[in-house]
Amino acid sequence: MGRIKVAELPVFDAVDYLKTDQACAEYLTAALEDGDPALVTAALGDVARARGMSQLARDAGLTREGLYKALSDQGNPSFGTVLKVLRALGLQLHVAPAASA
Template identity: 45%
Template sequence: MALETTRFDIQDHLKTQSEQTAYLEAALAEDDPSFIAIALGDIARARGVTKFAEEAGISRETIYKTFRAGGNPRLQTLAAATKVLGLRLTLVPA
């Protein structure tokens, strides 16, 4: 009997703000800027890139370019993206 599998799509698990926040927190815990960029890109796609870009005041192209593997978002772009999520960047002891 063949094993039946289904394709995993992160978009299926980023429907609510709490799911999106938990995903971003997990990415931040990895301490890898690429993980953070990818997570923000996934969240932007889950919310709709056009809408996310408008709310953040950044272009769709910026989202696609910076919020991907190897992307390097500027602090201003990160702050704008997290503000859309109802979050803000803070520092805590390591």
């Protein structure tokens, strides 16, 4: 039997697509709509990486290490930290009635 050649696909990184405020807002909104806190933290981490962690940490009044830890896979940022990061990103959290089932 011959070998099957497997094509190597590029690794997907959402950061590559988070170039505008609108893209970041839509990405975070989709994560919030999912309702999984870990997904929201991961999405916020992606947006933070897209914007630059060092400057974002300074703007949010956090250490860079603290921001990395809070937004890591094992992170569990406080709501206050989430709000600081959103504010530093120039984004706002909005609440709307849930869609009826």
